[in-house]
Amino acid sequence: MAEADSMNAAAPAALSDAQAGQTVLRLNDIELGFGGVKAINKVSFEVRKGEILAIIGPNGAGKSSMLNVINGFYKPQKGSIEFRGETRRAMDPNHAAKHGIARTFQNIALFKGMSTLDNLMTGRLLKMKRNIFWQALYWGPAQKEELEHREAVEKIIDFLEIQAIRRTPVGKLPYGLQKRVELGRALAMEPDILLLDEPMAGMNVEEKEDMCRFVLEVNQEFGTTIVLIEHDMGVVMDISDRVVVLDYGVKIADGTPDQVRANQRVIDAYLGVSH
């Protein structure tokens, strides 16, 4: 675990047991509609510090919309969001990024013309402070800052085992690696809460196992809270601490994987009911 040890310097230290379990983010009665369509209807749930929370549900259940509400991409019409002790009507993407919420997208949203290294470096933008004149000179403090962040990014590259594609433009990478680079960019932000939108979609078993390993390691080594959407039930039941189930924009279950597995409404939503 030498690589994990070396990363501790760049990331928050693993949580003590006392800290774990506190609520870091609470969504209260969120309602979001697009025209006549209610994407999310009065959904409330909480995210606890240091856990892996999975949001599942059939297609169109409002899972991705939920993540978009959490990082401020959608503004809900009703409801409130409690984050770090502050209650707000809606989040703002910039505010969310500044306060440690990072995310990946269902359809990869990398910067395709840039190399893997540069993509990861963009994750550090908010942490870079030197102004444009220092940057133009690329000398002294500006160079030092650049190199410090390069070092932090190299640790993430080691962690995700993507050393070989450091200089490759991400547009040329295969799908599975792009997903991994996108996770890397989110990790470069050193987030407290990491939102993963279908991190394993379209991957083969081996790639899924790798991705699960990374997600678990991020959670355990750095104490990062993870909220993930995933369709692979095997993965969800294996790695998550709690599961929230949405169906047609309504929350139908919330609990440990075992509780959710036994819930009749969840079974009905997935398998259908005979009327």
Place this chain on the structure above:
Amino acid sequence: MIYREAGQFKTSYAADQAIFPIRLDRIGIAVCLAIAYLAVPAVANDYWLLSILVPFLVFSLAAIGLNILTGYAGQLSLGTGGFMACGAFAAYKLATSFPDLHIIIVFLLSGGVAAAVGVLFGLPSLRIKGFYLAVATLAAQFFLIWMFNKFGWFNNYSPSGVISAPPMHLYGDVYLTGPQSAPVNKYLFLLTFVALMALLAKNLTRCKIGRSWMAIRDMDIAAEIIGIKPLVAKLSAFAVSSFFIGVAGAMWAFVYTGSVEALAFDINRSFQVLFMIIIGGLGSILGSFLGAGFIVLLPIFLNNVPGLIGWHIPVDMIAHLEFMIFGALIIFFLIVEPHGLARLWTLAKEKLRLWPFPY
């Protein structure tokens, strides 16, 4: 195996982040600079200096400016000519109102004026993208040229609308404008100035701000999620780009032609610079130089080569041929290699790494 990077180990990130991490590239650029500083002034005659090298350097600077905006930040602009005119007229007003200002200060200040105008006309980019933005910058182009023609204040009420650079010196009796200026001084001054500006541009593009430009270009939604403010990224691209273009415009009016009218910066100038970055390579500082060199040299090549090999093509035919070849080349590059000559150069280097083995 001529061009090797094997065996060149980096022991620090500083060495790895260098502009030219490969030894052969460093030697190459040193040789280029040595030729430009030592050999060219010794060999080239006034025609070469004034009609080829000086415009090449000025165009290179303008192309770097447009490349920052269009190639790096992805904001298509057809207003290059207008921003060059801003720089030229600002330099003229500054130089005539404050005759004691040093020429370098005048150039930098006129770049600043162009940057401010660029930010103003960059505001629509916050709302519109792509072709629609191009049309908005086209409005800037036509408005600025109209303004400089319409109001006599800009050309100090000269009846012809032409502005002429007052004699200005770098130091002592080394004049850069006016009748006492020597072509070789103009060339060396521009070479130094443009090389330094190119270095600054390269630094910007490989730093935080350059990455935020490219992030906005490649995926603006994701850029916002990681905390880039589109407002800051886009407007800073407009500001920096217009600064470079404005300085290039001031150099065009003062050092290259010496006297100029607003129409010299019409829409054709905008297209010319746009073609340079398309042919040279979008999103590449080297490409800006290659594209400028290509477009400046091609007409000269077309004028001289047929004569040398015994063809006698009428002059009007050559002018038409020039248009046809430009058009064909632009279509060729857009289809075959949208990243231009700079990309071809990179590919050639990748091949050379393995040569003579196929893989």
